[in-house]
Amino acid sequence: MFKIDEVARETGLTKRTIRYYEEIGLMPAPQRSEGGTRQYTQAHIEHLQRVISARDVLGFSLQEIQEYMDYAQALTGQRELYPQIREPERQLEKLREMDGTLEAQLRALDEKVSKILAMKQELEQFRDRVTAGIARIEKEQDQSEAKITEGKNS
Amino acid sequence: MFKIDEVARETGLTKRTIRYYEEIGLMPAPQRSEGGTRQYTQAHIEHLQRVISARDVLGFSLQEIQEYMDYAQALTGQRELYPQIREPERQLEKLREMDGTLEAQLRALDEKVSKILAMKQELEQFRDRVTAGIARIEKEQDQSEAKITEGKNS
């Protein structure tokens, strides 16, 4: 059982943000103590970490994250998908729709990765130029120091 | 020479956004016509596309993109890095600072990629569950259809 300050430290979010995420339904409301203090569990922390991941990595808006989490919930939680729907016709429709969006998401992720890798290459080239510049200046400094030393020794 | 509407169509940004990016210095101000109409070149479009990429893929704020672009400018444009600085001591300092931030950026990118891959795996599992569900329902439908056919044939 954690209180909000520990959760904040653990996740890197502020307390305000944590309460805000609960407020907009992005997070299950935790138990409360007698006096009303929120009591979080490990599951809450993990939930938040997934939210953060989706926010930072995918760049989703909080609303989109909301939908995504509901989605994930439906997919991991239950044994049957959409058991509430009786007609197999409608079930199939729903599932095919999900399949389509999942495929689209996967393709989007692939594109993201390749773009990131391209940018990474660019940054590596920059870094190489910078380290080369550093090496050159250091060498020049060494040489002028050597000259000074030589002068002293003569 | 493009006018703003073509640039908007080409990049997918709105005209307002394009002017805004110029306003906050995220984009070099283009030439103007006699009457003050902005005249963009291909280079402007490419610049914008890189901005969009950084915004969407990396999730940078416009300020961060700004810094990154300045950075890239300094590194690709000139032959010498910081030639305006005379003292090699200060130059070294600057270069080492750049090297540090570049390394940090590279690590951040690596982390992003690995997070994306993790999320991708999760999505793939979801997809597999969904396709399995689809297959199951289709099979059940086939069987009931077969029974009906059988009934007809008897």
Added chain:
DNA sequence: AATAACGTTGACGTCAACGTTAGATTTATC
């Protein structure tokens, strides 16, 4: 040369995602 279509500059509006502050309560510490 008239008119439509497009461009420009303010200026204010908006929306998401929190930050901040105040004042009351609760929990922890001595």
Added chain:
DNA sequence: GATAAATCTAACGTTGACGTCAACGTTATT
């Protein structure tokens, strides 16, 4: 059991990234 430290709610403030609108000038078209 007093005092300090942390939490709570409620409400208003802020910031980034644009949208929207008015009033006006510029290009294009017929």
